Amino acid sequence: MSKPISDKPIVKALVELCHLHGVEQVIISPGSRNAPLIISFNGCERFECLSIVDERSAAYFALGLAREKKKPVALVCTSGTAALNYAPAVAEAYYQKIPLVVITADRPKEWINQADGQAIDQPGIYNNFIRHQCTLPLSGGHSDDEWYMNRMLNEAFQKCNGTVPGPIHINVPMREPLYGKTVYPEKTARKIELLTGDSQLSEEAIALLTSEIERYERVMVITGAMYHQPELKNALELLAKKGVVVLTETLSNLESDNFTGNMDRIVSTITEDEHLFFSPDMLITLDVPVLSKMIKKILRKTQPKIHWHFSNHHNITDTYQALSRIIKGNAAQILQQVASKMDEREKRFRDTWNKRATLSAERHTQYFDKLAWCDLKLYNILSETNLPSRQIHLGNSTPVRYAQLFNWNEEHTWYANRGTSGIDGCVSTAAGAAFGSDKPVLLITGDLSFLYDSNGLWHKYLPESFRIIIVNNGGGGIFRFIHGPTDTEELEEFFETKHSHNCEGIARTFGLDYHSCKNADEVTEQLKTFFNPSNKPAVMEVFTPNVESGKLLKQYFKFLKNEI
Known part of the structure; x- marks a missing residue:
């Protein structure tokens, strides 16, 4: 580092080790206590530094970027509540196994709880959602400080990029003055290497698993939200060709004629008397979240005789209450x-x-022959339109569920924040992915999710190809069809949070083109040009009826069962 950077040695060491452990992008939120970090990261030409004011949005942006790049992304903020605003995205990154390097500036320890400004007790604030955390020494002027800090940081980065990657928290207390600069002599920080490889099972272990799976005729694999993995797809193809049922979800990014997709569309037709016919004796699952509550309910009730779960975590995940074997290694x-x-x-x-999949597909198609305008009709139009190849991000809660019911262009890839399934960061996550992706990104989100995270547009890093479709049904549409809320007098005010807002002003404020549609014909017409190249990102807000959308979705599932 030949350019002037912060004169605090601890900051110099931290910045160098970030580089040595693969960090290339740093998302910075403004502040004063983090001034040495801002000066040093920005003064080092090895990093691309981005400025995003809202820390919650910044953290979700970093999550989307890190997921896209498959590399750690650093976050830098000032002390106090700024650090707390990172928490939702840190939790999401933890459950999605995405490497984030969360760097929080802090006051010196002696000034915590002393009625000083922007001073809270920061060590441990992400305790339950972090792979590793450490607080750096204050001075960094003694050789032992440098040695101790190097050891701590190397350990932290190894956990961030480990077999089970995830977020780490580096807390950096600093005394004033904060804006001093110096030029350090060239000296490379010491990186401690960790050599690992894919964990392979022995021939004896493979023989044991093979003999176990061959004892059962009714074998099922369930996949959930994951990256596209060609190697896994090949393995599942071979299993399917040998008679194993492979259930996939839209977010699985697994497309094959040998797999059974549209899981909820099929499972919803299975009556209670039929549960045993469709339930496996042996279940195989991966360490990824499955969206479908319907399949979970059936499997928890029927209890497979044996359940393999592939996981490199230390904790036991027994989603279906039938776990018999955890398998560590490359699934x-x-x-x-x-x-x-x-x-x-x-x-x-x-x-x-397969027979039930064919039947449900036929009933699905028939339902749309005379369907009135509603949310479901919109998704049918989107699925039948030849949308250009996109990375499609789905907001929680209804978009991910609607998308499950339709067949889509195989060229799309699909993502959603299903680690913790919150609505709070869908815009920011999609924006981060769009910034880092060579493939154009489309976000399909509900109105509440968009309004909740509208600050996800408050920066200058949105590519011109970025597109958002907002499904505005005047509230939280999911509460119109899940069991419970529709029977309460609090539905509209406290569950659905009914409103009459539109998103045009937000789009205009942040410099996005805005379009709106109120019926099927307008949507079809807008889609003809919505994805055309332009000099701005764009929003299409689609207005749908809230009460009717919930009713028609319930009728849809009854129709699939041939009950109406």
Whole structure:
């Protein structure tokens, strides 16, 4: 570092180790206590520094960017409540296993709880949602300080980029003055390397798994939200060809004629008397979140005889209350080995699922012949329109569920914040992904999710190709069809939070083109040009009826069951 940077040695060491451990982008929120960090990161040409004011939005932006780049992204903020605003995205990153380097400036320890400004007790604020945390020494002037800090930071970065990656918290207390600069002699920080590889099972272990899976005819794999993984897809293809039922969700990013997609569309048709016909004797799951409550309910009730769960976590995840074996290692490689050794089985179980999938697809198509304008009609139009290849982000709560019901262009890739399933960061996450992606990004979100995170547009890093479709049904549409809220007098004010706002002013404020539609014909017409190249990102706000949308979705599931 030949340019002037902060004269605080601890900051110099931190910045150098960020670089050595793969950080290339730093998202900075303004402040004074973090001035040494701002000066040093910005003064180092190895980093791309971005400025985002709202810390909550900044953290979700970093999450989307890190997920897209598959590299750690650093966050830098001042002391006090600024650090607390990172918490929702830190929790989401923890459950999605996304590497974030959360760097919070802090007051010296002796001034905490002394009625001093912007001073809170920061160590441990992300305690339950962090892979590693440390507080750096204040001075950094003694050789032991430098050695101790180097050890702490190397350990932190190894946890951030480890077998199970995730966010780390580095708390940096600093005394005034904060704006001093100096030029340091060239000296490379010491990186401690950690050599790891894919954990492989022994031949004996593979033989054990193969003999176990061959004891059962009715075997099912369920996949949830994940990146596109060609190696895993190949392994699951081989299992499916040998008679295993592979259930996928839109967010699985797994498309194949050998897999059973549109999970909720199919599962919703299974009556209670049919549960056993569609339930596996053996269940195989991966360490990813599954959206469908319907399949979880059936499997918890019918209880598979054996359940394998692939996970490199230390904790036990027993989602279906039937867990019998945890398998650590590379799931794709292990499943490929098992699939290649196992014999083909009778395909009666798979045929049962395939026949029901065909029937539900026919009923699904029939339902839209005379369907009135509603949320479901909108998603049908989107799925049938030849949308250009996109990375599509889905907001919580209704967009992810509606998307599950339709077939889409195989060129799309799908993402959503399903680690904790909150609505609070969908705009910012999509914006971060759009900034880092070579593929154009489309966000489909509800009105509440968009309004909640509208500060996700409050920066200068939105690419011109970024597009947002807002489904404005005047409130939280999910509460119109989940069991419970519709029967309460508090529905509109406290659950649905009914409103009459539109998003045009927000779009205009942040410099986005704005379009609105109020019916199917207008949507169809707008989609003809909405994705055309332009010099601005764009929003399409689609207004749908709230009461009717909930009723028609409930009728849809009854129609699939042939009950109406």
